[in-house]
Amino acid sequence: MQARRLKTAVAVAAVAVLAAGAAGCAESDRDDSGGAKTGGTFIFAGAGDPKNFDPIFNDDGETFRPVRQMYETLVSHKPGTADLEGGLAESWEHDPTGKIWTFKLRKGVKFHDGTAFNAAAVCFNFDRWYNMKGAAAQSQMMYYADVFGGFAKNEVETAGEPVYNKCEAKDDGTAVLTLNQYKGAFPGAFALTALSISSPDALKKYDADKVVQNGDSFEYSAYANEHPVGTGPFTFGGWDKAKNEIVLNRNADYWGEKAKVDKVIIKIIKDESTRKQELKAGTVHGIDFPAPADRKALADEGYQVLNRPSFNILYLGINQKNPKLKDLRVRQAIAYALNRQQLVQTKAPGGSSVADQFLPDTVLGYAPDVQKYEHNPEKAKQLLKEAGAEGLTLNFYYPPDVTRPYMPNPQEIFTVLANDLQAVGIKVNGVPRPWNGGFKDDVQQFGKHDLHILGWTGDYNDPGNFVGTFFGRGKAEFGDQAMTEMFDAIAKADATVDEAAKKAAWEQVNRDIAAKWLPAIPVWHAPPAIVVTKDVKGLVASPLTAEVFDTVTVPAK
Structure with a gap:
């Protein structure tokens, strides 16, 4: 495929x-x-600092940089492109339902500890993820949750019905993965760095599944911190x-x-x-x-200086845990307050563009007719007045200590956006937090913020990797757990097999995100160098x- x-x-x-x-x-x-x-x-x-070196417990680029040097995935990308090619699997195919995937594995591959890579090792990894125990560990498996939904026993509130069913080693060179439902993420998701294949022996030896939460921080195993073992170069x-x-x-x-x-x-x-x-x-x-x-x-x-394509998105996240931010009119007011065109012209890399939805226009499902929020301070003030939110005060979290592909200057971006909001009467309390061990946990795990800036670089060319990753389930980041209509629409689009129907379904999702739901505000697409x-x-x-x-x-x- x-x-x-x-x-x-x-x-x-x-x-x-x-x-x-x-x-x-x-x-x-x-x-x-x-x-x-x-x-x-x-x-x-x-x-920036990596969080740890166990791929499954990570989701950020500074961690994945060293991880992808050490580990490999079943499916890979042709160098310099987003096109798929064989990785640890030389080839793969699926049955007509899209639920059964058969991988023909490379021969003669060894993990760094000298143990053999084979179908049993592949199945061990998939079974490990599915059977992960403990709310702390499950909460850190962001990519797994986005792709596979849930676990054998869900211990976090945001986990859903599991997509994974079982994995069978037909022989050393053949692994057969059975899913409970078709999902448009595949086969692209098999190339996710988070789903890299680890040595089963090392995982067991160094107690890899041990994750302990201490207050607002997490502690990881000896495997994750000191003994990562993959098959990479x-x-x-x-x-x-x-x-x-x-x-x-x-x-x-x-x-x-x-x-x-x-x-x-x-x-x-x-x-x-x-x-x-x-x-x-x-x-x-x-x-x-x-x-x-x-x-x-x-x-x-x-x-x-090598300019990569802008296969990414920067967004302003809005946390509806704040009752005032549950009102769509307030979220729309925030959108109208932002002068995103000026921000792109003054702070973004050359070749950047204002984003009007949460995926690039090169990805299936991009809808050119979504509602757009041009800079309109008076409209913003009017909506705040209608919602009874005049004089609103918001805590705006941002990470001053990193540079991300979609966010080259977070301090400057925060300053410009905060000034735009204050110009329409919203008081902004800036909360700078370190990227790892601060900002990401505060925002993504505990939802302490009202607003935040964050973004995403696509992992593969499918709308589910963008829109589904952000809004396919309730997240502390957005406080959107009650937006079940949005979750259902995304799940339906992702499960649509027919290509034309799939395109239409995702386009409607993007229209509705802009006009009906607006859980966050897209800011720009930027080509990182x-x-x-x-x-x-x-x-x-x-x-x-x-x-x-x-x-x-x-x-x-």
């Missing part, structure tokens, strides 16, 4: 590939990757928190073409200006998400911001 393809402008034209060249390779004593001598250390500046070399460095070592037993560098170091530098300084000083080879104003200057100075020094070769930029560094070479020291 093939995934729907992105439009050419998204999948190919806007993605740059740095050609690998022998002149850029570091010399070493080994020659085991197809003839070219390789080696050295590639140092990349990460923008790099192995875990440790996280030195004193140095703010994650070390990944070349997997000499990798089943495919071996990584060209001996080591990758992800150096965590939270300040964007400091990341740029270290790039210029030569202490790192690459940075992600440069400030929009810096892109041209860096290119002029000889750095390789990745920058490397001129002598780095082989980096393939991904529209999904899902780069793997196994093809990279660095100059000899």
Whole structure:
């Protein structure tokens, strides 16, 4: 089966590939990757701390950056595109109902601990996720809940009916997955980094399922923090928190073409200006998400600035746990208050555009005729008056310590949006919180906020990965647990098999989100950039911001 393809402008034209060249390779004593001598250390500046290294308990890019170097999924993406190709499964097919999926697995693959990858290992992972126990653990499995709905025994209020039924190992090379219902997410969702395949032996040895909640924070297992074991081109070399460095070592037993560098170091530098300084000083080879104003200057100075397509969305989240925000008129007032066009012109990267719905126009179900909220302060004031919400005070949460592909400058974005809201009489209390261990837990787990800025980079080309991820079930982030009409409409659209009917159903969902429900406000689509020094070769930029560094070479020291 093939995934729907992105439009050419998204999948190919806007993605740059740095050609690998022998002149850029570091010399070493080994020659085991197809003839070219390789080696050295590639140092990349990460923008924030990872949460942990167990894929299933994560959902953010700073965590997934090291994770995708160590782990692999059943289905993968062709480098530089959002098109699907074989990963740990060489091929896959489904029956006419879309409920039974058969995967033909690669032979000769081993986990980093030396144990064999096979169908039993695949089934162990799927069964582990489905049978996860404890509300703390289940609450941290955001991607699993979005794709598979619920668990064998739901222990969190937001979990739904399980999509997963069972997994059978027909033989070592054949895994058969049975679902309770058809879901449009597949096969794309099988490529989710969160659904990477871990070593069953390591999961058991290091008590991987142990997740403990202490107040507003979570503690994870030795597996998640110290002993992650996948099948990928790099192995875990440790996280030195004193140095703010994650070390990944070349997997000499990798089943495919071996990584060209001996080591990758992800150096965590939270300040964007400091990341740029270290790039210029030569202490790192690459940075992600440069400030929009810096892109041209860096290119002029000889750095390789690769603009990925804007396969993403930034939104202003609204938490209906606040009774005032349950009133649609108040949410519409907030939408009319925002001067999003000016925000795009002054704070967004070049090539950005105002968003009028929660998915790019390249994805099935985009509806060109949705209700749009142009900047109209007087309309905003009128709606607030009608709703009896004049003088409204809102706590606006934002993460000042990270740079995200859809959010290159959260402090500045917050300031502009807050000023727009205050101009229509809404008092704003800004609440800056650190990305991990603060903002994400406060917003996504505990719903402490009234407003927040957050966003999403698509994982695969399906409306369910955008709209379904945000609004397919009630979330603390939006306080929208009572919006069952919206959940039902999304579930129906996602379960529609006929392509034309599916398109029509998703278009209507997007119209209704804008006009009837408005659980959040789309802000912009922005093309994120990745920058490397001129002598780095082989980096393939991904529209999904899902780069793997196994093809990279660095100059000899």
